[in-house]
Amino acid sequence: MSLTASLTKVRPDVVEPVTVAVIGTGAIGRDLVSKIDRSPALECRLVAGRNPESAGLRYAESLGYATTADGIEAVLAAPRPFDVVFDATSAASHRDHWPLLEPLGTLVIDLTPSKVGQMVAPTVTGLSAATGRNVNLISCGGQASVPVTHALAARFPVTYIEVVSTVASDVAGRATRLNLDEYVATTGHAVTAFSGVSDVKAILNISPAVPPATFRTAVHARMAGADAAAVRAVVDGVAEEVRSFAPGYEVTACTAVGDLVTITLQVLAHSDVLPPYAGNLDIINSAAVMVAEQYAARPDRASRTGVTS
Numbered sequence: 054m055s056l057t058a059s060l061t062k063v064r065p066d067v068v069e070p071v072t073v074a075v076i077g078t079g080a081i082g083r084d085l086v087s088k089i090d091r092s093p094a095l096e097c098r099l100v101a102g103r104n105p106e107s108a109g110l111r112y113a114e115s116l117g118y119a120t121t122a123d124g125i126e127a128v129l130a131a132p133r134p135f136d137v138v139f140d141a142t143s144a145a146s147h148r149d150h151w152p153l154l155e156p157l158g159t160l161v162i163d164l165t166p167s168k169v170g171q172m173v174a175p176t177v178t179g180l181s182a183a184t185g186r187n188v189n190l191i192s193c194g195g196q197a198s199v200p201v202t203h204a205l206a207a208r209f210p211v212t213y214i215e216v217v218s219t220v221a222s223d224v225a226g227r228a229t230r231l232n233l234d235e236y237v238a239t240t241g242h243a244v245t246a247f248s249g250v251s252d253v254k255a256i257l258n259i260s261p262a263v264p265p266a267t268f269r270t271a272v273h274a275r276m277a278g279a280d281a282a283a284v285r286a287v288v289d290g291v292a293e294e295v296r297s298f299a300p301g302y303e304v305t306a307c308t309a310v311g312d313l314v315t316i317t318l319q320v321l322a323h324s325d326v327l328p329p330y331a332g333n334l335d336i337i338n339s340a341a342v343m344v345a346e347q348y349a350a351r352p353d354r355a356s357r358t359g360v361t362s
Contacts, residue, residue, distance in 0.1 A: 070096040071349040074128050076150065077141030078102030078109025079226045080327065081164060085141055085338045086113050087325040092342055094349040098135060101127050112326065125150050134159050137345050141165070143228040144235040151187060160348055162341050163189045166232050166239035174199040175343050176294040177247055188344055191243045192236050193333035194218035194257060196340050197270040197302070197318050199247050200291045205274055205314070206248035208287050213275035214250050216240060219258040221265035224331040233257060268332035269305075272316040281309035288316055298343045299336045301329075 073095050075082055082102070086109070089095045100113035105122035113120045121127040128138060134157040140147050144167040151169055154161050163170050170187030172178075177200055190196065198216040205211055218240075220229075229236070240255035260266040285307045295302045301321030308315050320332025327334055 070094050071136035071345065072096050072098050072133075073137040073139065073345065074099040074101060074131070074135045075113075075139045075141060076101045076125055076128060077139075077164075077228070078104070078107040078113070079141070079228060080109075080224055080331070081226070081228075081334045081338060082141040083109040083112050084322075084324050084327050084331075084334050085139055085164070085341065086116065086118070088338055088342045089139075089345075090116050091325075092346060094346045095137070095342070099128065099131065101125065125153060129153055129157075136160065137162060137348065139164065139341060139345070141228075144168075144232045144239075146228075155186065158186070160345075161187045162344055163187060164337055164341055165228070166192045166195075166235040168235070168239045168242060172243050172246065173340070173344060174203075174243070174247065175298060175340050176200045176291070177203045189239075190337050190340055190344075192240045193220070193268065193337045194236070194255065194270050195240045195243045196299075196336045197268075197320060197333075198240070198272050199243055200295055201272050201288055201316060201318065202244050202250070202274070203247040204287050204291045205272075205276070205284070206250055209274075209276045209279065209284070211248065211250050211274050211276045213252045213273075214244055214248060215254045215256070215273040216244055216270060217256040217258065217273070218268070218270040218333070219260050219266055220268055220333045221330050222259050222261045223265055224327070224334060225259045230259070265328070265330045267330040268320045268322075268336075270318045270320075272314075272318070274314045274316075275312050276314060277312055279309040279312055279314045281307065281314075284309055284314050284316075292318075299323075299332075299339045301332055301335060 141164045144165045147165045147167040170189040171185045306317040322331045322335035
């Protein structure tokens with residue numbers, strides 16, 4: 054199906070949805086397309102990959118969307134710029150993509166740990182916080198942990214934070230494995246940036262366990278005089294906020310022993326295409342769609358892009 058095939062889905066309940074393109078057709082791209090398909094504010098006009106036989110392209114075609122195996126070149130060649138471009142490729146690829154996309158005036162939502170754009174965690178930064186044209190969603194571990202570490206540091210004298218995420222091997226695709234160093238660096242950077250704690254460590258485990266491991270993130274924090282009940286109250290409040298866009302987000306454990314607090318977070322995927330244990334993909338895609346929907350509601354959107362839908 055070509056870009057000009059005009060096979061996009063127009064939703065009658067939305068007068069002027071934003072036009073979007075997705076670059077990347079792995080598991081994260083496939084789930085992203087499914088979430089965009091459910092959004093009345095977003096109109097997917099192109100799904101671009103490199104492998105013409107990828108499951109992501111086949112899935113997008115099954116929904117009636119225009120697809121291409123020409124990658125970003127097809128996005129750049131579109132007759133009119135898209136309002137939003139989601140980049141679900143790799144950190145290295147995004148660093149190449151951004152200089153090409155920047156002149157278009159589009160909003161680029163980066164789902165890779167490239168650390169190029171403005172970092173956003175919806176419940177921490179607020180939905181309208183993004184002021185630049187490149188928004189970075191940090192990492193799946195960042196989306197799970199930053200709300201908690203930010204809240205803990207705001208309430209307690211935290212001196213050390215360690216974030217350990219575990220994802221199932223079969224939902225850690227090629228891009229994730231290529232991004233391991235960037236993932237660790239960007240997640241740690243985000244935890245420091247949003248908590249103010251400089252002594253931070255981030256770890257990612259890719260588990261080959263059978264049955265597959267559900268996505269979990271453990272947050273270990275050092276703080277003097279830690280009170281388990283007070284910590285739990287803060288963490289439960291954070292979890293309720295995160296569930297506004299990622300309903301599978303849960304606190305499964307919260308303990309305080311001496312000055313060490315340990316919080317275990319689990320995310321179950323609410324997805325049309327992902328298994329429940331793939332909460333790592335679900336939470337970052339849910340955050341990305343929320344950012345795009347908030348952008349769609351901005352009254353100054355047309356003037357910022359220089360184009361209309």
